């Protein structure tokens with residue numbers, strides 16, 4: 405009997421010490437908040453500054469901490485991921501400087517045990533096809549491009565420009581899926597509205613920056629001295645702004661140029677100018693969804709295990725010199 409009691413006592417002690425050591429080995433319930441990274445390819449572009457601004461709002465709302473990092477090439481992206489991991493982050497949102505870095509970024513995130521959410525520019529696999537199993541939020545690029553084309557056709561009609569005197573410049577960046585879909589969508593809509601395909605000219609760029617577009621369009625204009633009026637589209641505001649600057653350099657002003665951008669955030673200064681320029685409108689995208697919603701989805705994924713949808717697409721709304729102040733205010737972009 406005594407022996408049985410003693411055995412029971414020893415067993416109880418053993419169980420107790422097992423429990424203790426299990427408690428010691430379990431991750432301590434962390435008081436530290438969840439930490440997320442938000443890496444963007446062009447931190448100087450107002451679009452990405454706005455994404456960060458809305459990501460900051462999500463940070464305040466949900467109480468995680470946010471590390472914002474600009475990374476303009478592959479080396480910087482990988483260093484940023486390592487840095488986030490070293491700081492104890494659990495995941496990050498990224499707009500990559502080069503979509504072909506996709507597989508390397510996925511591998512690094514996995515190795516560092518970080519959850520990954522892509523925004524704006526979708527990763528490409530080694531076969532050149534989109535990596536559809538990586539979570540992504542981006543714009544409905546073809547539709548938004550088509551809305552630019554429709555708006556350009558309406559401008560042409562309003563201004564009474566004939567097809568014979570008019571040309572279209574599409575500032576393209578065809579290596580980037582979202583960019584190609586935008587300019588293809590605009591071109592298709594213009595052709596669909598009756599504009600002759602032979603009078604639509606592409607100015608290819610390899611970078612989404614004003615100087616790159618300016619150079620590409622200047623080169624194109626030397627070949628088309630006969631065109632009197634120009635309609636302009638491109639992947640974003642900066643592409644169209646570069647084209648408008650190149651056209652100004654060759655004497656084309658607001659009476660002979662109608663350019664419509666995409667983003668609606670990088671053209672605010674242009675639309676605020678007292679005198680109109682050839683840049684007459686833009687499709688305002690939802691920076692709030694791209695900055696706030698991506699962070700919210702990533703946060704809930706980490707905190708509650710709620711996996712976000714693999715693909716989310718956002719829409720846009722046309723802004724012009726006439727309505728941009730009101731729309732930007734309504735959307736919480738300006739005060």
Ligand code: GLA
Nearest residue numbers: 451524525542543612640667
């Ligand atoms: C790309 C462009 C940005 C912006 C986003 C929107 O990343 O470079 O200017 O248009 O897409 O998703």
